[in-house]
Amino acid sequence: MITVEHLTKRYGEYTAVDDVSFACKPGRVTGFLGPNGAGKSTTMRIIAGLTPATAGTATIAGVPYRHIPNPATQVGVLLDASAQHAGRTGAEILRLSAMTMGLDRSRIDDVLALVSLTPEEAGRRVRNYSLGMRQRLGIANALLGNPQILMLDEPVNGLDPAGIHWMRGLLRNYADRGGTVLLSSHLLHEIEIIADDLIVIGQGRIVAQGTKEELLAGSGTRVKAVDDAALGQALAAARIVAHPAAGGGFHAEAEPAVVGHVALDARVHLVELRPGDNTGLEAMFLQLTQQTQREQPVNQGAFR
CATH class of the missing domain: 3.40.50.300 (P-loop containing nucleotide triphosphate hydrolases)
Known part of the structure; x- marks a missing residue:
């Protein structure tokens, strides 16, 4: 050991x-x-x-x-x-x-x-x-x-x-x-x-x-609304950490029931609410180390 x-x-x-x-x-x-x-x-x-x-x-x-x-x-x-x-x-x-x-x-x-x-x-x-x-x-x-x-x-x-x-x-x-x-x-x-x-x-x-x-298990909530800006404000007001997701919506660091109640109280209409995905080791690694990466996403405008 x-x-x-x-x-x-x-x-x-x-x-x-x-x-x-x-x-x-x-x-x-x-x-x-x-x-x-x-x-x-x-x-x-x-x-x-x-x-x-x-x-x-x-x-x-x-x-x-x-x-x-x-x-x-x-x-x-x-x-x-x-x-x-x-x-x-x-x-x-x-x-x-x-x-x-x-x-x-x-x-x-x-x-x-x-x-x-x-x-x-x-x-x-x-x-x-x-x-x-x-x-x-x-x-x-x-x-x-x-x-x-x-x-x-x-x-x-x-x-x-x-x-x-x-x-x-x-x-x-x-x-x-x-x-x-x-x-x-x-x-x-x-x-x-x-x-x-x-x-x-x-x-x-x-x-x-x-x-x-444990580390690769799906966690949090995938949520998307008709008005994502309003949803983001509601989640922030409830002190729920949420990251913008590809294709719109958010990955929220809370259970679906909690996120759903926040949206309901804020009268935000949801079009998607489900448990977070297991996106594999690469996605987990990039998320956990995004503040410590030497290589950062390329600004495509630099090549225009």
Whole structure:
């Protein structure tokens, strides 16, 4: 189990991680999401003992990473697939890791088979690997010590569709056997397919966390009126937060019965009143992180 409590990391005046707390449980895949620069990689580096925290704690089974004896046999980490010695072969990299961990060399053949790297590919120098092959080698290295916890940052980068499908099955099987997986990725569709729990971070702070079902469940109310301006005024007067919806009307942060009563009292004629939709992980992600996105909607007038 990974436990992060009130974690903060500052670089001078810049706060990269700001009072972050969450837990990753055994038997579950936890998806860690956020815009570029949100603090995902910094948080994972702190958990892996590579970056010191300014405040707070990050522990694995109750112990900081750097205090775990032979940690690679407890925690498999892949934070940057390109950070591998380009002049060594894949097999040499795994042999060095196995020697460091005190493992039998037969384990190397096991993980190479697991990640579908052939003996011929394992004999190539890493400088000649594609990004997808480097990802497979990084996963093999993370799994070499047969750990109970996996921490992976963007593990499907460079994988083709077949490789992504393979990775999905590997992580699902790992969690189903009781392992703990913390997975960071910008491929929201893949996270939506495989994750059990979600953590969304923006500008260094957690903006949402919970099970996938909880966060993706339809919420609030989709409401539309003959006179949307009057409806918006009535909702504002009732202190109900409402966001303009595509096609007119609003998505109101209240139950349909409450919204209906507000419209009735204001004598606003409704043409639509229903529970909010489950619009998927991408819509949820964009809504939760809209104030922390680096990329903002394009002003089409700029191209005219």
